[in-house]
Amino acid sequence: MDRLWAAGGPVAAATLRDELADRGLALTTVHTVLTRLEQKGFVEHDDARPRRFRPRASREDHAAELMREVLGTATDRQAVLARFVGSVDADEARMLRELLASSSDEPAG
16 A cells, blocks of 8 residues: 555556565566455556556545544543543644644534
8 A cells, every 4th residue: 555655646566566576576466465455445446458556545544544443443432532642742732732623613514
């Protein structure tokens, strides 16, 4: 996923294989991984030949979705949020306060 996010556009499996040459991956292995990522909803391909793959969401959107999923599985959401907030540094806490303040200024809808 890191390579797809960094690419800034659709990438062919052969290009990804070439970028990962130091790992000695076969093209079929790269295709298999891309197909599995597509089945899980992380990537999509175009109709070009050869197929080119791109992420379905940005890295930031993906991370936010993971955070929502984890929070959604918590039996005590307040405790999870409290532990998370307690683990951030001062700059991150300031950023959270600013984001929360700006989101409360927006009309609901």
